[in-house]
Amino acid sequence: MCIMKNLFLILSMFLQSSLVLAAAQDHQVLRDSVTAFVQQQTSALPGKTSFQVDDIDSRLVLTACEKLEAFLPTGSQLLGKVSVGVRCAEKHGWSIFVAVQIKVSLNLLVSTQQLSAGHVLQEEDISTQTIEVSQTGGLINPKQALGKVLRYSISSGQVLREDMLRAPFSVVQGQTVQLVVNGGRFTVRNSGVALNNASEGQFVKVRNQAGGVVDGLAQASGVVEIAP
Numbered sequence: 001m002c003i004m005k006n007l008f009l010i011l012s013m014f015l016q017s018s019l020v021l022a023a024a025q026d027h028q029v030l031r032d033s034v035t036a037f038v039q040q041q042t043s044a045l046p047g048k049t050s051f052q053v054d055d056i057d058s059r060l061v062l063t064a065c066e067k068l069e070a071f072l073p074t075g076s077q078l079l080g081k082v083s084v085g086v087r088c089a090e091k092h093g094w095s096i097f098v099a100v101q102i103k104v105s106l107n108l109l110v111s112t113q114q115l116s117a118g119h120v121l122q123e124e125d126i127s128t129q130t131i132e133v134s135q136t137g138g139l140i141n142p143k144q145a146l147g148k149v150l151r152y153s154i155s156s157g158q159v160l161r162e163d164m165l166r167a168p169f170s171v172v173q174g175q176t177v178q179l180v181v182n183g184g185r186f187t188v189r190n191s192g193v194a195l196n197n198a199s200e201g202q203f204v205k206v207r208n209q210a211g212g213v214v215d216g217l218a219q220a221s222g223v224v225e226i227a228p
Contacts, residue, residue, distance in 0.1 A: 025062040025088075031055075034084045034098045037070035041078050046140060047106035047133075053084075054099040065090055078102050079136065105130055108138040109145055109160040117152045120168065121145050126160065137161045167199035171218040177206060179216065183228040194224070 031053050042049045065088035076082055079102055087095035107128045115125060126145055131138070139145055139160045148165035171177055171194045181188040190208060198204035198218035206224050207213050216224035 023064050025064045027056045027058070027060075030068070030086050030096070030098065033068045033070045033086055034100060037072075037084060038078065038100055038102065041072070042102065042104075045078075045104060047104050049102065049104050051100055051102040054101070056096070056098060060096070062094055062096070063088070063092075065093065067093075073097075077136070079104060079133070103132055105132045106138060106140060108133070108140060109142065111154050111156055111158050111160065113156045115150055115154050117150055119150045121148050121150070121165070129157075131159065137163070169197045169218075170200040170220055171198045171204050171222060171224065173197050175222060177204075177222045177224045179206060179208060179214070179224050179226055180219075181226045181228050192224070 034053050038051050038053070042051070067089040069087050069089050071085045071087065072078065073083065073085055082100055082102060083097040084100050085095055085097050087093060108131050109126050110129045110131075112125055112127050115121075119125070123142070123146065126142060139162060144162070145160050145165060147168065149168050151164055151166055154160075154164065173194055173196050175194045177192055177194050179190040179192050192206040192208040192214070195205040195207060195213065200218055200220055202218050203215055204218045204224055205213055205215055214226055216226040219225055
């Protein structure tokens with residue numbers, strides 16, 4: 001009787017273990033879900049993209065789920081080492097994070113020589129180079145750089161970024177400018193002296209002929225537009 005009881009207990013434990021294993025979520029399905037998500041999200045990125053989905057800890061046991069949803073945590077970007085989430089969109093669901101290594105190679109603009117602050121970029125100053133990036137910000141189109149002014153000195157081969165450049169000044173401090181007030185049916189013109197540097201579209205303070213100081217928007221060719 002005791003032997004039969006023990007056999008029944010062992011058989012019962014075996015069946016319970018089998019049911020648990022049968023109901024466990026397949027890790028490969030999770031990795032496939034992450035792979036499909038990353039492929040979709042990176043398909044529109046410029047350049048060449050490659051990625052590797054890390055293995056999931058084999059000790060992790062999750063309830064099998066038919067409704068899996070991959071997602072990117074708020075504030076994350078699909079570049080470098082990132083964690084992609086997978087959630088079970090069922091009652092009493094769960095969520096985990098899977099590590100992914102994402103590499104993006106871009107044809108970026110680089111300087112062909114050492115350049116000093118204040119230099120206006122010309123065609124001979126830049127070239128393109130295929131570079132594996134770990135963060136965004138590099139320029140890819142020469143139109144983004146040509147005619148712009150360097151904010152500070154850079155070395156040869158340095159990747160050009162938007163924060164390195166500024167538009168050329170259309171008005172410089174001490175310059176005599178033309179003040180223009182457009183009132184719809186009338187236009188008033190006067191002259192004044194710029195009190196600060198400004199690129200086209202930026203605000204500039206101007207001392208007018210009466211000695212007052214007015215604010216306006218710098219335009220091309222030393223013109224400052226004043227609101228009526």
